[in-house]
Every structure is written in structure tokens, then in C-alpha cells.
Amino acid sequence: MATPTLTEIAYRTLQQSRSIAGLAHKEISTKLMELVAPDVTPRTEPVPGDMLMQLRQSMAELEDLDWREAEQGVYPTTQLFNLPWVDWATRYPKLWLDLPSTWNRRRERNIRDLPDHADEALYPDYYLQNFHHQTDGYLSDHSAELYDLQVDILFNGAADAMRRRVIAPLKRGLRHFADRPAASLKVLDVATGTGRTLQQIRAALPEATLVGLDLSQAYLRQANRWLNQGDSNLVQLLQGNGEAIPLADASTQAVTCVFLLHELPAEARQAVIDQCYRVLEPGGVFVLADSIQLADSPQFEVAMDNFRKAFHEPYYRDYISDDIDNRLRQAGFTGIGAESHFMTRVWTATKPAEA
Numbered sequence: 109m110a111t112p113t114l115t116e117i118a119y120r121t122l123q124q125s126r127s128i129a130g131l132a133h134k135e136i137s138t139k140l141m142e143l144v145a146p147d148v149t150p151r152t153e154p155v156p157g158d159m160l161m162q163l164r165q166s167m168a169e170l171e172d173l174d175w176r177e178a179e180q181g182v183y184p185t186t187q188l189f190n191l192p193w194v195d196w197a198t199r200y201p202k203l204w205l206d207l208p209s210t211w212n213r214r215r216e217r218n219i220r221d222l223p224d225h226a227d228e229a230l231y232p233d234y235y236l237q238n239f240h241h242q243t244d245g246y247l248s249d250h251s252a253e254l255y256d257l258q259v260d261i262l263f264n265g266a267a268d269a270m271r272r273r274v275i276a277p278l279k280r281g282l283r284h285f286a287d288r289p290a291a292s293l294k295v296l297d298v299a300t301g302t303g304r305t306l307q308q309i310r311a312a313l314p315e316a317t318l319v320g321l322d323l324s325q326a327y328l329r330q331a332n333r334w335l336n337q338g339d340s341n342l343v344q345l346l347q348g349n350g351e352a353i354p355l356a357d358a359s360t361q362a363v364t365c366v367f368l369l370h371e372l373p374a375e376a377r378q379a380v381i382d383q384c385y386r387v388l389e390p391g392g393v394f395v396l397a398d399s400i401q402l403a404d405s406p407q408f409e410v411a412m413d414n415f416r417k418a419f420h421e422p423y424y425r426d427y428i429s430d431d432i433d434n435r436l437r438q439a440g441f442t443g444i445g446a447e448s449h450f451m452t453r454v455w456t457a458t459k460p461a462e463a
């Protein structure tokens with residue numbers, strides 16, 4: 109076995125620390141909830157020992173792959189350390205201060221506790237909820253400030269490693285347009301949120317034209333802060349619904365979509381996939397990442413069920429039994445493949461060149 113380089117040791121140490129920090133945060137906040145607000149403690153199932161081992165193994169495999177792909181140049185190793193440390197450190201206390209209002213919403217079963225300034229007519233009804241019991245749903249700067257940190261804690265520091273799994277299939281898919289200048293290739297990230305996937309994609313494809321679409325202005329504002337500073341190519345950020353993407357037919361060469369589908373009702377899921385197909389140029393690639401499902405990861409059923417019980421995720425149960433391959437076929441995609449990495453499943457599909 110080759111001796112690990114200093115960079116690899118640094119990466120693995122960082123991941124271990126993120127994992128410990130995530131676990132410790134969840135452990136302490138759960139204990140606090142049991143003490144202060146026992147009536148709202150979710151009735152989750154205990155995770156069996158063998159499943160814990162399998163989860164650890166699966167996370168270790170994700171970390172190995174993440175390192176290997178960086179080493180192979182799929183994306184620069186600097187991406188493995190790309191965390192907004194100062195922002196996260198200053199925002200972390202707000203997570204704790206936010207807990208009592210989260211508990212209150214749970215207690216009152218209030219899933220529509222949204223800011224007064226939100227013009228509800230602008231959004232689909234399914235969107236107007238406090239997903240994850242999050243304060244303000246997706247509709248405030250406060251929510252956008254805390255989101256990435258919350259996701260990182262939820263996945264014990266593995267969220268970015270899971271997002272990076274879209275990069276290899278994306279680059280493979282774009283080889284179809286290898287005869288064109290890199291700057292003429294457009295990649296659209298649907299439901300980009302605060303733009304963390306786009307940050308990773310930009311590092312891997314620095315010349316491509318990148319576009320991020322999301323329904324939340326507040327999340328796009330945060331994405332703009334993180335993406336559009338310095339002298340890198342400007343990322344275009346569009347406010348809009350993935351069910352009606354405001355781009356012309358066949359106008360992009362690649363589309364990515366990360367962690368959206370499980371938050372959509374079934375019809376919206378199909379509508380988003382159909383739209384991704386519509387905006388792709390024939391020969392273009394669609395890379396979709398979302399939660400693992402019961403069919404591919406039955407061994408993690410308890411973890412999936414606990415996620416649904418602990419967080420407000422109204423469409424998750426339906427999503428984990430949904431046949432996404434079939435939805436992709438229904439939209440017209442071919443060459444459909446999928447693989448699972450820890451808690452994420454990544455689908456790759458192509459719009460036929462003759463479409």
C-alpha cells in the first residue's frame with residue numbers, strides 16, 4: 109500500500125473531525141431536547157449495531173472514492189478543503205439559538221410558519237412549508253445562512269463528498285461535446301440552493317458557463333456571495349421553478365440536480381425531470397443526486413425512516429419508493445445508470461443525440 113501524502117492525511121483528518129463534530133452536535137442537541145422539550149423528541153427507532161457498522165463502512169468508502177477522484181484530477185484536491193470556516197464559525201451559535209423555535213414548531217405541528225414578507229402567490233403550495241422544521245422554510249436570509257452548516261452536521265461532514273459524486277459522470281457526459289470550446293458548454297444546476305454543488309463543479313470545469321436555478325431568492329443571494337467574488341467566471345443565478353425552467357429548449361449541454369427530488373410531490377418530480385430533458389441539447393447529460401432509496405439500499409431502511417420522523421420531510425416516504433429510472437425513461441432519457449454512495453444515489457442519463 110502506498111504511503112499517504114500529507115494532503116491525504118490532512119483530508120482524512122479533516123473528515124474525521126467533521127464527522128465527530130456532527131455526531132457530537134446531534135448527540136448534545138438531542139440530549140438538550142430530551143431535557144428541555146421531551147414532548148417533541150421524535151420517536152425514532154434505535155439503529156441496530158450491524159447497521160451502524162454498515163453505515164460507517166459506506167461512509168469510509170465514500171471518503172476513499174472522494175480522495176481517489178481528487179487524486180486522479182477529476183476535481184482539484186483544494187476542493188476537499190473548501191469550507192467557509194469563518195462564516196460557519198460565526199454562524200454556529202445561531203444554530204443553538206434557533207433550536208427553541210424549531211421545538212415550538214414541532215410541538216404545535218406548525219409546518220407553515222413562514223415570514224410575513226414572503227409573497228406566497230409566487231411559490232407552489234408544496235414549497236410553502238418548513239422543511240426540516242427550518243425557521244422561515246427556504247424563505248429568509250437567516251435560513252440561507254444556516255442551511256449549509258445544518259446539512260454538513262446532518263451528514264456528519266459528508267455532504268460535500270456526496271455532492272462531488274456528480275462531477276465524474278458530468279465530465280464523462282460532456283465528452284460528447286469535446287470538439288467544442290470549453291467556454292461554450294453550459295451546465296445548469298437545478299435547485300442550486302446556496303450553490304455548494306456549483307462551487308465544486310466550477311473547480312472541476314473552470315471554463316464552463318454555469319447557471320444556478322432556485323425558487324428561493326434568499327438562497328440565491330447567499331449563493332451569489334459565495335460564488336461571485338474574486339475573478340472566477342461569473343455564475344448566473346436565476347430565480348425560478350424547476351417545473352418551468354426559464355431557459356430555451358436544447359440550450360444547455362448538462363444539467364445537475366442535487367437533493368431536490370425528495371422534497372417534491374410525485375407530479376412535481378416528474379415535471380422537473382421533464383424540464384431538465386427539455387432544456388438539454390440532444391447528446392447532453394443529466395446527473396441527478398438525491399437520497400438513497402429502499403430498492404437500492406434496503407439495509408438502511410431504519411436510517412431512512414428515522415430521517416423522515418426526525419425532520420419535516422412530507423414527500424420523503426413517497427420518494428424512497430419512487431421509480432426514478434422509470435421517470436427518467438418517461439421523460440425520454442436513455443443510457444440511464446445509477447450508483448449509491450453512503451446516503452446518496454446518483455443517476456446519470458442522456459438525452460439521445462437524435463432527439
Ligand SMILES: C[S@@+](CC[C@H](N)C(=O)[O-])C[C@H]1O[C@@H](n2cnc3c(N)ncnc32)[C@H](O)[C@@H]1O
Binds near residue numbers: 259305323350
Ligand atoms: C434540500 S435543498 C438542496 C440545495 C442544494 N442543491 C444542495 O445541494 O444543498 C432544496 C433546494 O431546492 C429548492 N427548491 C425546492 N423546490 C424547488 C422548485 N420547484 N424549483 C426550484 N427550486 C426548488 C429550495 O429552495 C432549496 O434551495
